[in-house]
Amino acid sequence: MGFKDILSFDERGLIPAIAQDKETGRILMVAWMNHEALTKTIQTKQAVYFSRSRCKLWHKGEESGHVQHVHEIRTDCDGDVILLTVTQEQQIACHTGRTSCFYKRLDWETQTWEAVDPVMKDPKDIYHHE
Amino acid sequence: MGFKDILSFDERGLIPAIAQDKETGRILMVAWMNHEALTKTIQTKQAVYFSRSRCKLWHKGEESGHVQHVHEIRTDCDGDVILLTVTQEQQIACHTGRTSCFYKRLDWETQTWEAVDPVMKDPKDIYHHE
Numbered sequence: 492m493g494f495k496d497i498l499s500f501d502e503r504g505l506i507p508a509i510a511q512d513k514e515t516g517r518i519l520m521v522a523w524m525n526h527e528a529l530t531k532t533i534q535t536k537q538a539v540y541f542s543r544s545r546c547k548l549w550h551k552g553e554e555s556g557h558v559q560h561v562h563e564i565r566t567d568c569d570g571d572v573i574l575l576t577v578t579q580e581q582q583i584a585c586h587t588g589r590t591s592c593f594y595k596r597l598d599w600e601t602q603t604w605e606a607v608d609p610v611m612k613d614p615k616d617i618y619h620h621e
Numbered sequence: 622m623g624f625k626d627i628l629s630f631d632e633r634g635l636i637p638a639i640a641q642d643k644e645t646g647r648i649l650m651v652a653w654m655n656h657e658a659l660t661k662t663i664q665t666k667q668a669v670y671f672s673r674s675r676c677k678l679w680h681k682g683e684e685s686g687h688v689q690h691v692h693e694i695r696t697d698c699d700g701d702v703i704l705l706t707v708t709q710e711q712q713i714a715c716h717t718g719r720t721s722c723f724y725k726r727l728d729w730e731t732q733t734w735e736a737v738d739p740v741m742k743d744p745k746d747i748y749h750h751e
Contacts, residue, residue, distance in 0.1 A: 494733060518641060520697065521697065564726070566723065567650065568717055572723075585698055592699070603624060
């Protein structure tokens with residue numbers, strides 16, 4: 492039995508994957524994987540996702556250098572979510588230059604979202620498009 | 622502008638929600654919310670999800686007593702995932718009686734999933750169906 496047999500990929504052939512920082516426990520991001528992305532993640536021990544917008548494999552950090560080194564892979568009781576424990580290169584997972592993509596916190600009083608985490612690096616210095 | 626305006630609910634009107642333990646940082650579970658579930662979560666400061674199988678609101682712990690007290694709500698850069706920081710009643714989030722639903726770890730060598738976390742309470746003693 493292959494390791495993918497207990498996993499529930501959705502009708503698009505995708506499964507959500509959470510990346511959690513090994514040291515801090517922070518949740519860095521959530522992305523998607525297909526069979527091939529998961530296989531490559533296991534083979535390379537670096538996070539490889541499937542980009543829904545670009546419709547192709549996305550080796551996290553391929554452009555930014557913000558690679559995620561994978562220490563552990565888990566799934567849940569239903570087998571419909573993947574959890575990666577990672578070391579995040581340069582401590583920046585988010586394309587906004589922040590450590591985590593989860594930087595917007597709900598203010599209970601005003602019921603508005605507030606960006607509460609600092610930008611560690613200007614995105615212009617992360618991505619160098621022609 | 623309402624707090625839901627920056628959120629991306631999918632074509633079913635749902636958004637995935639991750640529950641993370643406030644003290645340990647462990648990811649406890651992933652479930653789904655619709656507008657109403659999120660509103661009730663904010664109002665009650667207890668996690669309310671939308672059960673896809675039962676097609677109705679699911680006040681986590683309504684049967685088991687394993688309520689999740691919500692301290693903080695975040696969303697990510699895309700606004701398509703919710704992150705709850707919670708205190709988990711009785712430290713059991715999973716219906717299998719484990720602390721976390723993410724108890725299956727991939728063994729790199731054998732490429733099989735292994736249940737690596739202990740059952741804290743027999744599910745028969747959690748759910749009392751007639």
